[in-house]
Every structure is written in structure tokens, then in C-alpha cells.
Amino acid sequence: MSTDVERALRGMVRTGTVSSVNPAACSARVEFDDKDGTISPELHVLHRFSGRNHDYWVPDVGDQVVCLFANNDKNFSTGWILGSWFTERQPPQANSRDVMRLDFADGGYIEYDRAASSLTVSVPGAVVIKGATINLN
Numbered sequence: 001m002s003t004d005v006e007r008a009l010r011g012m013v014r015t016g017t018v019s020s021v022n023p024a025a026c027s028a029r030v031e032f033d034d035k036d037g038t039i040s041p042e043l044h045v046l047h048r049f050s051g052r053n054h055d056y057w058v059p060d061v062g063d064q065v066v067c068l069f070a071n072n073d074k075n076f077s078t079g080w081i082l083g084s085w086f087t088e089r090q091p092p093q094a095n096s097r098d099v100m101r102l103d104f105a106d107g108g109y110i111e112y113d114r115a116a117s118s119l120t121v122s123v124p125g126a127v128v129i130k131g132a133t134i135n136l137n
Helices: 003-012
Strands: 013-022 027-032 043-045 064-069 079-083 099-103 109-113 118-122
Touching (some): 027 064
Antiparallel strands (some): 013 064, 064 079, 099 109
């Protein structure tokens, strides 16, 4: 890979630590250690869906994240937070290609195991199910 291409890619993909979060705008600021502690402007958090189907999440302050920036944006003003990654200190909570799991800070979680066709919902508080009709066949 040429030096120019490597330099461009290094500027487009960065890792850093979330320093503040704006839940209403679904954005956050990120501090980049490799840039002498430079803090980004608010960056939009990338989501899987944002149309008719949509999901919502914002990272926590202190989370390590991967960010993608528009090429040649020296001010880091056009960028997105792509997500985070697991580490030895924060390992994955499951180890199966058949399990999808979402854990919450209060200890609650939702887990679906497609191999067993089972859904587990564990919460420390109340479970509220809303719907006009509930059919448990």
C-alpha cells in the first residue's frame, strides 16, 4: 500500500474514548489520545436502522470507540461513531454463533439462542408488555 493511501486511511479511521454524550441528538464527543487529547465535535452514532425500522443507542462516557471521518477532514467535523470492541478487561458476554445478547448496566439482559429456539429476558425490576392482544401459543 502506498504511503499516501496509508496516511489517508489513518486520518479516516480513529479510535478514542467517549468524553461526553448528547442523548437527544444521538451523538457524542470523542477524545483522541494519538492527537494529544484532541476532542472531536459532536459525532453522530451509527445505527443499524433509522428509517421505518430503527434502533437507538448511545455509548457511555469512558467507552472506547471506533470513528470514521470523511477523507481530508482536518477538523474531524464530519464523522460517525461506528461502535466499540471487546477487550480482555471487557470480554464478550457470550461465546456462541447462535446467541444474540444485549446486556444492561443494571444486570438485566435479553438473550436469544437460535439453536435452542429460546428467548431469555432477565431484569432486576418489573417487566411491562404492551399490546392490544397478547397471544401466547
